[in-house]
Amino acid sequence: MKKSYKEFLITSEPLNVEILSSVLWELNIDGISEEINCIKVFTEDQRITEDQIKNALEELKKNNLIRTYDVQENVLYEKNWNEEWEKSREVLHITDKIVIKPTFKEYESGEDEIVITLDPKMSFGTGDHATTKICVKFLGKYLQPNSNVLDVGSGTAILSIVAAKLGASKVVAFDIDEWSLQNGKENAKLNSVDNIVDVRMCELRDIAERNFDLIVANIQRNILLELSSEISNRINESGILILSGLLEGDYQIITEKYSELGFKEIDFMQLDEWIGIVFRK
Numbered sequence: 001m002k003k004s005y006k007e008f009l010i011t012s013e014p015l016n017v018e019i020l021s022s023v024l025w026e027l028n029i030d031g032i033s034e035e036i037n038c039i040k041v042f043t044e045d046q047r048i049t050e051d052q053i054k055n056a057l058e059e060l061k062k063n064n065l066i067r068t069y070d071v072q073e074n075v076l077y078e079k080n081w082n083e084e085w086e087k088s089r090e091v092l093h094i095t096d097k098i099v100i101k102p103t104f105k106e107y108e109s110g111e112d113e114i115v116i117t118l119d120p121k122m123s124f125g126t127g128d129h130a131t132t133k134i135c136v137k138f139l140g141k142y143l144q145p146n147s148n149v150l151d152v153g154s155g156t157a158i159l160s161i162v163a164a165k166l167g168a169s170k171v172v173a174f175d176i177d178e179w180s181l182q183n184g185k186e187n188a189k190l191n192s193v194d195n196i197v198d199v200r201m202c203e204l205r206d207i208a209e210r211n212f213d214l215i216v217a218n219i220q221r222n223i224l225l226e227l228s229s230e231i232s233n234r235i236n237e238s239g240i241l242i243l244s245g246l247l248e249g250d251y252q253i254i255t256e257k258y259s260e261l262g263f264k265e266i267d268f269m270q271l272d273e274w275i276g277i278v279f280r281k
């Protein structure tokens with residue numbers, strides 16, 4: 001039997017690809033491709049309904065992040081959506097030193113550059129999203145060589161691989177998503193850091209280690225609030241905590257929660273409407 005996929009063609013005003021894709025990835029879609037004036041979302045048939053997409057867009061509308069939207073559904077037979085999606089990936093220079101390259105693109109690296117090769121497949125973390133960029137920039141600034149790092153919600157393991165390449169001696173990367181386990185392991189191997197990056201599929205409460213020098217978590221606000229005590233219990237005295245996945249409006253509730261747990265804010269960054277905060281325990 002032919003396997004079918006659905007393609008949802010989404011137009012919105014304004015067309016904010018980053019915000020749309022971050023919300024749509026949460027629905028467990030398979031891929032997104034960015035077109036000139038719309039985005040296309042690909043998913044295996046039956047997995048996601050048009051109503052689920054519309055509910056997510058309606059939520060964004062309620063929060064004034066988009067004004068209007070339109071969704072058109074097409075069924076595709078044996079379409080290689082991954083190929084479509086790959087066409088829109090580019091080599092990304094996140095800092096002067098850190099470059100993210102999709103596996104299918106050629107790139108000649110500069111002398112001091114750290115080039116990370118990624119095959120994102122179905123996990124979050126291509127490096128395109130503002131929150132990933134914020135975390136990468138902060139890792140470049142705060143990660144000390146030989147650190148013990150925890151990556152909460154690792155997706156493609158992009159942040160773990162960056163940490164390993166920057167000199168971390170041990171990185172535990174975990175995610176609740178099955179695709180991320182597979183994809184994170186593949187990417188760690190692809191970048192020859194699978195001896196440093198330990199990718200797991202579990203919840204934070206299952207992480208037995210409690211001695212991390214740096215914890216990075218790029219997840220949405222409610223999860224960061226829910227996991228705050230568990231995060232706090234796993235960081236060393238004077239450890240660094242990098243949080244992103246947050247919108248401007250999340251700043252106050254997050255800083256209040258984490259300062260109650262003894263964290264002090266030491267840095268802040270905003271890219272578009274997304275923010276990242278660095279704390280020291």
Ligand SMILES: C[S@@+](CC[C@H](N)C(=O)[O-])C[C@H]1O[C@@H](n2cnc3c(N)ncnc32)[C@H](O)[C@@H]1O
Nearest residue numbers: 124125132152153154155159175176177218219
């Ligand atoms: C925004 S993505 C971040 C991916 C990657 N770290 C990056 O910075 O690009 C958030 C990830 O958190 C995972 N996630 C969501 N809830 C989680 C939880 N309670 N514990 C661990 N991971 C979670 C999702 O599956 C997703 O892969």
